[in-house]
Amino acid sequence: MNEHKRSVAKACLDGAETNSMSFPEIVGTLMQAGFESYAIDFRRATATYYLPDGDSLELPAHKPDVPIAAAFDASAVQAAIREAQQLVAGYTYKGFCRKVAAAGCAGYIVSFSGRRALYFGRTAETHVERFPD
Numbered sequence: 001m002n003e004h005k006r007s008v009a010k011a012c013l014d015g016a017e018t019n020s021m022s023f024p025e026i027v028g029t030l031m032q033a034g035f036e037s038y039a040i041d042f043r044r045a046t047a048t049y050y051l052p053d054g055d056s057l058e059l060p061a062h063k064p065d066v067p068i069a070a071a072f073d074a075s076a077v078q079a080a081i082r083e084a085q086q087l088v089a090g091y092t093y094k095g096f097c098r099k100v101a102a103a104g105c106a107g108y109i110v111s112f113s114g115r116r117a118l119y120f121g122r123t124a125e126t127h128v129e130r131f132p133d
Contacts, residue, residue, distance in 0.1 A: 072121025076103035
């Protein structure tokens with residue numbers, strides 16, 4: 001992976017964690033740089049960015065300050081996603097991560113070509129969120 005792609009991925013992760021980039025901005029930036037997807041792992045505190053040729057880049061990410069609940073509560077995950085989509089007052093990405101982890105989300109995968117994000121729990125339960133049109 002070249003340095004430009006590394007710097008784009010890092011800038012997008014930093015943009016999420018500092019609330020300086022929205023999810024649509026991050027997706028657009030990563031797609032323009034040639035990425036096809038990324039994954040956030042709350043248990044390992046990592047973000048992994050994938051290219052279509054199989055190359056990937058793993059970066060350290062913040063770890064939610066709450067334990068990941070044992071049970072996956074898809075409705076609570078979906079409620080946190082709605083808050084993020086609507087950028088409700090006081091929204092932060094770290095707050096979003098805290099809410100979904102407390103709802104049993106161990107991580108998520110974003111597919112640009114699939115236009116969806118898949119949130120998964122410790123027992124492999126899932127919630128699929130399609131990108132808005």
